[in-house]
Amino acid sequence: MKFDKDRLALTQHLHALLIDYWHDVDTNWGRNAPDYYTEDAEFVGSKHSYIGREKIRAFYQWREDRGARTVIHTVHNFQAAFDGGPDRAICHWFLFLYAADGVPVLPSAPAASVTRTTDRLVRSVDGWRVTHRRFEPWFKGAETTNPDLSGR
Numbered sequence: 001m002k003f004d005k006d007r008l009a010l011t012q013h014l015h016a017l018l019i020d021y022w023h024d025v026d027t028n029w030g031r032n033a034p035d036y037y038t039e040d041a042e043f044v045g046s047k048h049s050y051i052g053r054e055k056i057r058a059f060y061q062w063r064e065d066r067g068a069r070t071v072i073h074t075v076h077n078f079q080a081a082f083d084g085g086p087d088r089a090i091c092h093w094f095l096f097l098y099a100a101d102g103v104p105v106l107p108s109a110p111a112a113s114v115t116r117t118t119d120r121l122v123r124s125v126d127g128w129r130v131t132h133r134r135f136e137p138w139f140k141g142a143e144t145t146n147p148d149l150s151g152r
Contacts, residue, residue: 011080014091014121017128022073030060037130038122044134045146046115058149066145070106071099087123092116095135097144112142 017036024032034057037043043050043059050056063069076094083090096111120132 006086007081010082010089011078014080014089014119014128015075015078018075018078018091018093018119022075025060026071026073029064031064033057033060037133041130042132042134044132046113046135046137046140046144047146048148048150050149055149059147062147062149063145067101068103069099069101069145070104071097073097083120089119089121089123089128091119091121093119094138099142099144110141111139113137113144114139 021033021036024030034053037053037056039053040051041053041056043056050059074096076096078091078093080089080091082088093116095113095115095117097113097115098109099112100106100109115135115137117136118132118134119130121128121130123129
């Protein structure tokens with residue numbers, strides 16, 4: 001894979017965007033998370049998927065409404081590349097999720113899940129937005145939150 005200054009800049013930018021996203025999810029219930037997606041984005045979970053920014057917003061609202069939960073999403077082995085042009089990108093990374101219901105300090109445990117994640121993004125006048133995010137579980141421990149919101 002070619003590694004040049006444009007790809008380096010893309011990688012740094014999209015990695016920072018992803019870290020900001022998960023920081024919002026972990027410390028602010030993901031209240032701003034839907035803004036990182038296009039209006040018609042697909043969020044493909046391990047059990048259920050959410051199509052469109054408003055369904056993604058409903059997912060994060062559902063998480064907040066269910067009560068106290070402590071989560072840490074950590075990103076590892078982040079890789080980004082242009083995908084057919086300067087305004088399209090694809091990213092692969094691993095998500096380690098540490099999660100438990102309740103407020104800190106909680107007992108320590110291994111990651112609740114480790115997923116290989118693929119993002120597809122587009123750049124517009126508003127910046128980079130996710131059009132498709134797919135979580136592919138590789139390891140699973142504790143229960144994760146991925147409810148069926150089809151009736152919501």
